[in-house]
Amino acid sequence: MSLALSTLLYEWRRYMAAVMALALSGLLVLAMTGVFIGIGKGFTATIERSSADIIIMQPGAKSLIGGPSGVPRRFIPLAYRNPAVVEVQPLDGAGGSFQSVKNVDPTMSQADRAKMGAPRQEFVQTSIIDTTPGAVTIPTDYSQELVDALRQPYTVAIDETATRKLGVKLGDRALYNGQTVTVVGITRGYPNMMQATIIMSRDTLRMVGQADTGPRVGPLMVKLNDPSQAERVAAELNEQGDGQWKAWTRQELADANAGAMFEEGILVIIIGGCVVLGTIIGVAITWQTLRGAIMANIKEFASLRALGVGMGSLQWIVMELSFWVGCVGVIAAILLTLLLQALALMGAVIIALPLILLIIVGGGLIVIAMLSGLLSLGILKNSQPADLLR
Amino acid sequence: MTGHTRVHGKHGDFAIEAKGLVKRFKSGKSFVEVLKNVDFDARHGDLTMVMGPSGSGKSTLIAALSGLLRPEEGRVDTLDVDDLWKLSGSRIDKFRLDHCGFIFQGFNLFPALSAIQQVEVVLKFQGLSKADARRQAQITLEEVGLGHRLHQKPSALSGGEKQRVAIARALAKNPQILFADEPTSALDGENGQVVIRLLRRAATEHGAAVICVTHDPRLEAWADRVIHIEDGVIIDDQRRIPNPDATLASH
Numbered sequence: 001m002s003l004a005l006s007t008l009l010y011e012w013r014r015y016m017a018a019v020m021a022l023a024l025s026g027l028l029v030l031a032m033t034g035v036f037i038g039i040g041k042g043f044t045a046t047i048e049r050s051s052a053d054i055i056i057m058q059p060g061a062k063s064l065i066g067g068p069s070g071v072p073r074r075f076i077p078l079a080y081r082n083p084a085v086v087e088v089q090p091l092d093g094a095g096g097s098f099q100s101v102k103n104v105d106p107t108m109s110q111a112d113r114a115k116m117g118a119p120r121q122e123f124v125q126t127s128i129i130d131t132t133p134g135a136v137t138i139p140t141d142y143s144q145e146l147v148d149a150l151r152q153p154y155t156v157a158i159d160e161t162a163t164r165k166l167g168v169k170l171g172d173r174a175l176y177n178g179q180t181v182t183v184v185g186i187t188r189g190y191p192n193m194m195q196a197t198i199i200m201s202r203d204t205l206r207m208v209g210q211a212d213t214g215p216r217v218g219p220l221m222v223k224l225n226d227p228s229q230a231e232r233v234a235a236e237l238n239e240q241g242d243g244q245w246k247a248w249t250r251q252e253l254a255d256a257n258a259g260a261m262f263e264e265g266i267l268v269i270i271i272g273g274c275v276v277l278g279t280i281i282g283v284a285i286t287w288q289t290l291r292g293a294i295m296a297n298i299k300e301f302a303s304l305r306a307l308g309v310g311m312g313s314l315q316w317i318v319m320e321l322s323f324w325v326g327c328v329g330v331i332a333a334i335l336l337t338l339l340l341q342a343l344a345l346m347g348a349v350i351i352a353l354p355l356i357l358l359i360i361v362g363g364g365l366i367v368i369a370m371l372s373g374l375l376s377l378g379i380l381k382n383s384q385p386a387d388l389l390r
Numbered sequence: 391m392t393g394h395t396r397v398h399g400k401h402g403d404f405a406i407e408a409k410g411l412v413k414r415f416k417s418g419k420s421f422v423e424v425l426k427n428v429d430f431d432a433r434h435g436d437l438t439m440v441m442g443p444s445g446s447g448k449s450t451l452i453a454a455l456s457g458l459l460r461p462e463e464g465r466v467d468t469l470d471v472d473d474l475w476k477l478s479g480s481r482i483d484k485f486r487l488d489h490c491g492f493i494f495q496g497f498n499l500f501p502a503l504s505a506i507q508q509v510e511v512v513l514k515f516q517g518l519s520k521a522d523a524r525r526q527a528q529i530t531l532e533e534v535g536l537g538h539r540l541h542q543k544p545s546a547l548s549g550g551e552k553q554r555v556a557i558a559r560a561l562a563k564n565p566q567i568l569f570a571d572e573p574t575s576a577l578d579g580e581n582g583q584v585v586i587r588l589l590r591r592a593a594t595e596h597g598a599a600v601i602c603v604t605h606d607p608r609l610e611a612w613a614d615r616v617i618h619i620e621d622g623v624i625i626d627d628q629r630r631i632p633n634p635d636a637t638l639a640s641h
Contacts, residue, residue, distance in 0.1 A: 003500065003511055010502030010543075303498035306458065307560065308487025309515045310480055386459040388494045389449035389571045389603075 004320035007297070008328070014293045018372070019328050021285030022365050025278030026333025030361050031340055031351055032274045038350030040065060040261045042192030046127045046199065047091060048254045049139040052221035053230040054237065055091075055253050059246045061219075063260035064253060069219045071245055076220060082240060084224045084233045087136045090217030091128075092202060094210035096177040098124040100167035106175055119167025124176075124196045126210070131201045136223040141189065149184040150201045154208075157185030161348030162196035179208050191348035222247070258354060279368055286329075286372035290322060291379050298383050306385035315377050322373025326366035333365060334358060395467050401435030405567055405599035406455055411464035413450050413622075424450045425461065426622040434566070437593040437600045437632065439613035447622040448603045452569050455601070456490055457482040469566055487516055491560030491598075493589075495572040497552040499544040505531055505555045506540040509562045516563060530562040531555070534588055550581025557588050561596075568592050570602040574609065574638075583638040586612050590634055611636035 001009075008015055041048070044064050047055070056079060057069040071090075079088045099106060104118035114120070129137045131151040138147060150157060156176065158166060163186065168174050172183050176198070190197065205211045212218060224233055230249045237247035248256070261267055294301070301314055341351040395404040413425040424447040432438045432455075442448045453459035455466055457474050466474040469489055474482060486492075499508050509527035510520075518526065531540055534554040544552055553573065560568060570589060574582035586602075590612045593600040602609070610616050611633045618626035 003503065003507075006507070007500065007502040297500065299496060299498045300500045303492065303494060303556075304512065304515075305483075306456075306486070306490075306492040306494075307512050307563070308483050308485070308490060309512065310483045310487075312480075313515055384458075385492070386453045388496065388498065389453050389458070 002317075002320060004317050005324050007293075008321060008324050011293065011296075014296065015289060015325055015328075018286040018289035018325050018369070019332055021282050021289070022326065022329025022369060023332035023336050025282035025368065026330065026361050026365050027336045027340065028274050028278045029271070029364075030333065030337040030353065030357065033271050033357055033361075034337070034341070034351035034353050035344075035349065036261045036267050036271070037258045037352035037354065037357070039194055040257050041350050041352050042190075042194060042197070043125070044254070044257045045190050045192075046129075046139055046197070047221070048250065048257070049141060050137055050221060050250075051134075051140050051223055052136050052250055053224045053227045054222040054234050054247050054249055056088075056220040056222060056237065056241075056245050056247050059243060061246065062263075063256040064219065065257060065260045070216050071218075071220060073215050073217050075241075075245060076217070078240070079220055079222055079237065082233060082237055084226065084229055084236075085222055086225050087223040089130055089136050089221050090212065091137070091219045091221055092205060092212050093128055093218065094126045094205060095123060096126060096208075096210070097175075098122050098166055098196070098198065099175040100172065101174055101180075102168065102172050119165075122166055122196060124162075124166070124198050125192070126176075126205065127197055127199050128202045128205050128211075129199060131203070136221045137202075142187075146185045146187070150199065150204075152182075152184065154179070154181045154204055155184040155200065156181045156204070157187055157199040158183060159187045159190040159192070159197065159348075161191040162198075165196055177208055177210075181208075191345065191350055193347075193349045255354075258352065275364075279364075282365070282368040283372050283375070286322070286325065286369055287375045290318070290325070290372055290376040293321075294318060294376055294379050295382070298379075299388060301380065301383040302385045302388050305383050306388065311380065314380050314383065318377055318380065319370065319373050322369045322376070323366065325373075326369025329369060330362040330365050333361070395469055401433070401597060403434050405432050405434050406466065406468045406601075407431045408455055408466045409464055411451070411454050411461045411466070413447070413454055413459065413461045424622050425454065425464075428464070428619075428622065428624060430455065430617075430624070432567075432599045432601050434599050435593055435597045436614040437590055437602060437612060439610060439616045440601060440603045440619060441605060441607070441610070441616060442619040443605065446620050448619050449571055451619065452571065452601055452603055456492070456567075456569050457486055487563075489566045491563060491565035491568040491592075493553070493557055493560050493568070493570040493573045495575055497544070497549075497556045497576075499552055499555055499559075501544055504541045504543055505536055505547065505551075505558075508544075508555055509559045512559055513562055526562055527558070530558040533561070534558045535584070548581075550577055550584060553577060553581065553585055554588070557585065561588075561592060564596065566598055568598045568600045570600065570604075572604055572606075573602065574604065574606060579638045582606075582609075586638065587634070590632065594634075608638055 061069045076088050099121045100119040168183050234247040234249050344351050395407050408430040411425045411428040414421040414423050440448045454461040468474050506527045510523045513523035574585050589600050592598045615629050
């Protein structure tokens with residue numbers, strides 16, 4: 001083990017401030033970015049976890065959120081022309097008002113209901129599944145019981161994190177756009193902090209009058225006989241479509257959805273601000289901590305100088321030390337963020353941490369640590385062996 | 391003082407020869423002359439003791455001899471180098487790395503490293519392979535009687551043991567010149583005796599020129615040569631027969 005690493009491990013308390021500064025800088029950026037990606041994920045979870053291997057959208061679409069994504073209905077039979085395709089279903093969904101009617105007369109005015117402490121009317125996003133066995137629109141983690149329950153008309157499922165907000169529990173009735181629906185399922189793992197999502201069958205959506213019945217439908221969800229061929233088939237479909245549509249693999253679309261949030265200028269400003277702040281705080285504290293730690297060992301460094309170890313070698317030790325401090329900081333940042341992620345999930349807030357984000361932020365933290373190391377090199381000038389001769 | 395300094399000199403050959411060393415320090419608006427035209431030499435195989443009261447310039451002298459502190463005037467010929475102070479800073483570092491050992495009053499050991507690692511670190515900088523450095527470190531620590539304490543960190547070692555690790559760190563390189571600055575003053579009599587015997591042995595058995603700065607007159611018994619310095623001037627230079635079996639009473 002090298003001198004730098006041994007010193008870091010043995011005197012870890014001395015380096016704790018630097019590690020924590022790096023960890024908190026990392027946490028700041030990871031958590032903010034993760035929350036924004038998570039907001040996007042809240043809207044697209046049902047699609048991203050479906051068994052669709054390919055999604056067909058308009059050629060200009062950049063992601064599922066925003067942008068023109070719907071296609072003409074006649075594309076459905078066109079997609080079936082590829083022999084690898086086994087099922088095509090258009091994605092459908094709507095939005096509406098949701099009113100808990102538990103214990104409260106739904107015909108009373110909003111003001112009167114509010115006085116009685118009744119849950120407020122909420123606007124919800126509605127997603128659909130097809131209840132035919134193995135349908136492409138069913139998320140892979142839905143149980144058969146849930147699908148069976150949703151097959152009944154006028155039934156909905158909501159996520160466990162939305163029950164309090166919507167004021168309903170399993171078995172309760174509620175008004176959706178003024179029509180009575182029954183909550184027959186509670187899902188887990190589909191939180192959406194911006195707007196509660198309810199799930200219903202395509203048939204129920206039609207019965208409440210919101211299904212797409214015209215010539216245009218939502219993005220097409222395509223199931224293949226061999227999911228591992230998704231990339232190849234997507235390319236074939238694109239060729240077949242001849243520019244009329246664009247076929248995405250599920251992974252491509254998920255990545256695009258995560259990135260779509262960052263086309264919002266305000267998010268870039270917020271995250272950019274966090275990066276700048278995190279960098280300044282990280283460098284300042286890590287620099288001062290490293291200086292202090294080097295000063296604490298300055299006599300030992302001076303004795304090495306006396307024995308003929310050059311200044312360059314000592315600088316190398318300091319740079320190696322800052323590298324290791326950076327590595328420990330990255331681990332601490334990721335652990336703290338995972339902890340925060342778990343806590344946030346309890347409050348229905350998703351903090352999404354794609355690997356690429358971890359790599360970028362981790363690399364950034366190591367750069368911050370090395371930069372602090374560079375700034376601390378000046379302190380080594382104090383390692384004057386002549387000072388030891390007193 | 392005749393003849394030239396050599397790297398692999400026999401006992402009695404010159405290892406260091408310095409002429410006309412002058413060193414001034416700024417003190418307020420005036421300068422204090424700490425070394426006043428000092429001539430000095432040290433020979434292979436000798437334990438040369440430099441003695442004097444504090445502030446006499448003895449530490450400054452070895453700093454100037456070893457390339458740590460540039461004198462205003464004078465030249466230092468050492469081993470195969472003519473005029474050490476004509477070399478660049480990095481060449482002087484390299485010279486020390488190859489040829490010089492240093493022992494200080496404080497032990498200056500890295501708290502994180504075990505005894506054997508303290509010694510290894512320096513050897514690795516000298517370019518030894520990991521395995522060679524480890525072997526050499528172990529041999530040297532056994533030589534200073536710490537064969538059973540190889541893996542202890544400084545916090546687990548006594549003062550005497552720490553100083554022996556510091557000595558092993560200096561001796562492991564097999565230096566032709568060994569500088570020691572008050573090596574016993576932080577130690578009790580018993581440990582001080584162990585340390586001075588090790589320095590004596592470095593001179594006798596390894597043929598190193600050992601230059602030991604001290605104000606402790608009881609160490610004189612082990613010396614081949616005792617130089618007294620006062621106010622930056624050498625006032626006395628005696629050769630004597632060392633007594634390797636002398637004992638050092640407790641401080």
